[in-house]
Amino acid sequence: MRELADGVWQLGGFPPNAVNIYVLGDVLIDAGLGIDRGRILRQVSDRSISGHALTHAHFDHFGASHAVCETLGIPLWCGAADVEAVERGKMVGPGGMLLPAPGAGAHPVARALAEGDEVAGFTVLDTPGHSPGHVSYWRESDRVLVCGDVMWGQNPFLLRGGLREPYTHLSPDPRANRDSARRLAALAPALVCFGHGAPLRDPDKFSAAVARLPGG
Numbered sequence: 001m002r003e004l005a006d007g008v009w010q011l012g013g014f015p016p017n018a019v020n021i022y023v024l025g026d027v028l029i030d031a032g033l034g035i036d037r038g039r040i041l042r043q044v045s046d047r048s049i050s051g052h053a054l055t056h057a058h059f060d061h062f063g064a065s066h067a068v069c070e071t072l073g074i075p076l077w078c079g080a081a082d083v084e085a086v087e088r089g090k091m092v093g094p095g096g097m098l099l100p101a102p103g104a105g106a107h108p109v110a111r112a113l114a115e116g117d118e119v120a121g122f123t124v125l126d127t128p129g130h131s132p133g134h135v136s137y138w139r140e141s142d143r144v145l146v147c148g149d150v151m152w153g154q155n156p157f158l159l160r161g162g163l164r165e166p167y168t169h170l171s172p173d174p175r176a177n178r179d180s181a182r183r184l185a186a187l188a189p190a191l192v193c194f195g196h197g198a199p200l201r202d203p204d205k206f207s208a209a210v211a212r213l214p215g216g
């Protein structure tokens, strides 16, 4: 793991920055794909992890959550509107339909997160759109943001390309996601930790990409 900011670590993976998993304090944020179980358990083996929180219930973010929570004996938390999907091992598609979440096991959610909640010294922000219960984690004191897939730092399918919004067909409500992106850009985060892509320490670049989104 590499430390990105005080108490903020990014797990190593291959290819680097493709599917990101973070540790904030003693809380694991996201759990990648089902196949990421091994790298998570290996990399957190020398520390005490007390909880596991999601940015959103997509199969590339909670794929290994069930296995990791069972193995470590820790509770799972996610945004309130994503609880049902996680507990059924599914994800919310267009029109609110529950779709299969390949490789992701169903797991009970111990705590439904809402705007203003605190997780490992970070404030929970409701940032819906890419999933109904998508949340971001924000620490005002040093302006660190974990934004999940509100914006992609890099296209996770092509493993290249610049900062962009996720493919709109992957978001049940792309317009809400753009509103969430504008809200996050207005925070002028000094460090953005994406679900996909390298950490970004350039608030102007982040806000410029968000400003190019339609409907602003």
Ligand SMILES: [Zn+2]
Binding pocket: 058, 060, 061, 149, 156, 195, 196
């Ligand atoms: Zn993703």
